[in-house]
Every structure is written in C-alpha cells, then in structure tokens.
Amino acid sequence: MPLIHMPIDTISKSTNPPLVEIRGLRTHFFTDDGVVKAVEGVNLDVHANRTLCILGESGCGKSIMARSILRIVDSPGRIVEGSITYRAANGRSVDLAKARPGSRMLREVRGQDIAMIFQEPMSSLGPITKIGQQISETLLLHRKISKTEAKEIAIEMLHKVGIPKPAERAEAYPFELSGGMRQRAMIAMALSCEPRLLIADEPTTALDVTTQAQILDLIAELKDELEMGVMLITHDLGVVAEVAEDVAVMYMGRVVEAGDVYSIFENPQHPYTRALLESVPRIGAERRARLPAIRGMVPHPLARPSGCPFRTRCDQAMPGVCDKSVPELQQAGETQVACHLHDMEATDGR
C-alpha cells in the first residue's frame, strides 16, 4: 500500500446515468510531420457528485481529452471521431463532439454547465481587469441578474473560496495576489455560475503542499455543496488517493485501466497501473531500497508502437500477441482494463 492516505468511503459507485459519457473519442493533430494521435479511442463516464481522477504521465493525452469536452483544442488539433454526450439539467442530451464551434449551445455549456480551471491561473484571469469585475462579467454573461447583484455574488464567491477581505480583494488586479490566492480567485470565477461539472487540469501542481491541500479540500467541499461532478487531471498519486472516487489511467491517448479508487489502488490489473503504484514509497520498505522505475520512455507520438502502446516498456509483453493488436478495455475483476493478459484469462476460463 503506498505511503498515502486513502479514504475507505470511496468504494460506493454511482447508479445514476453519467453526466458526461465519452465514447470512442479520437482527437488528432495534423502537423507538417504527420498525424499525432493525442486521444485515440477514449471511453469514459463522469458522474455528478463524484470526483474522477485522470492519471498518467505527461503527454499521455489527459489535457487534450479534457479540452476536447469543452471543444477548446488548439489548431491543428481536432476531434476526428467519437461522441461526448452531456446530460443537461433539463434532461436533454447533447453531443458536444458534434456541436458547431462557436454555436450558442456550446457557449451556454461552457462556463455555465461545465467550467475548467488550469494549472496556471493567468490562463483564465485577464491581467488588466480587477478580479471582482472578471467574476461579475462571467455571471452577467450566463445569468439574468443586475450589475449590482453580480458584484455581490462575486464578493460572496471570493469569501466562499477562503479569500480574506473579499470586498477589498475584488478591487485587486491578479498580479497583486499571491499564487494561492490567484488559484482561489480562478476557482471562484469557475464556480460562480454553479457548474454541473468542473474540469481541473493539474490545478495544484505549481503550488506548495499546504496551499495544494487547501485548494483540494476546497474543491471537495464545493463538489459536495453543489453536487457537482469533478474531473481532476493529475500525475500525482497522492492527490488521486486523497480526492478520487473514480480513476482512469491513461497511456498514449488511451484509457488503459478504469475503476473505483479502492479497486485501482488495492488490486490494479494493468502492468502500467501496477508500475505506477510500485514507484511510490511504501510503509515498511527498506530505508535504502531503490524505488522501481518504469523502464524506457514514452514513445515519440509520431512513432506509436504497433499493437499495445505500452509494449515497449512492459515486462509482461508477449511477442506475437501484444505487437499484433491493440487491446480493448474489458472488465477484469473490479476494474476495466485494456491488456491482452486478460484476453488470455478470459479464454482459459472458458
């Protein structure tokens, strides 16, 4: 068991239909050097009032997958296949993958129903506009309220995210706040319209551990209060163990294992998930023992291996099997896993 605290009350699973259902999503970048398949057939469910952590090394497609949901993938990238079904509060389902860029529906969903926060707050905050005004403008864009009401809600949101003297801070420019305060202000802006889904892309990576813990606690509190779904993108297993209820492990644009956090940590099925967990310090391990590392590097995106994308680094790769076809996600015990080892188990069990 890794040296991290994991709440045991995370085992229960949601029985409601997912808030967002992603099926067969492919997002490719058409560069002069070739096609980069950043997201290559992702299937995922995000539920209301649950936190789904997307885990994986840098460059595994986590952020591009999240940006695809909001249709904010930069050119030359675009969704080439798949669906992103969003269930709105009125019960209506829309496929965000098929929405016309710039359409009214997409503008309404963005910010109001689905909000996103980034690692760097200045990606969302304008540098030359006061914090309170920026939050008010977001509110006025999505809600039928007066300027005075918007200002009052902005101050209330700053208070809610733990910013001291919120009325004073509302009059400050982003550069006048510390990194942690800017992050809180960005969260206040993202949550001001009470979104049904919050996508947080490495929101605490650049912060010190104390501020990181405060921000994660804040997101968890607001999730419970607003019954919001949270998709948290991270490469930090400690963060996953602390806040996740569901986990999806990504490698080279694909989900290789998905399940509830307890099953993933207690009984991981995919060699990549196992290797990630083994690289975390354990209680009782020899003091001077070296931590195992995953051998090799993530292959260049323009040189994807044939078959299983993890086979060049996998100690259990089977020649003639793993290089022939891409394993599909299938149920294996309590988790879903994309690995040919489990095809073998299924065949043996017949």
Ligand code: SF4
């Ligand atoms: Fe390893 Fe083969 Fe499983 Fe890929 S499919 S993770 S190469 S055993």
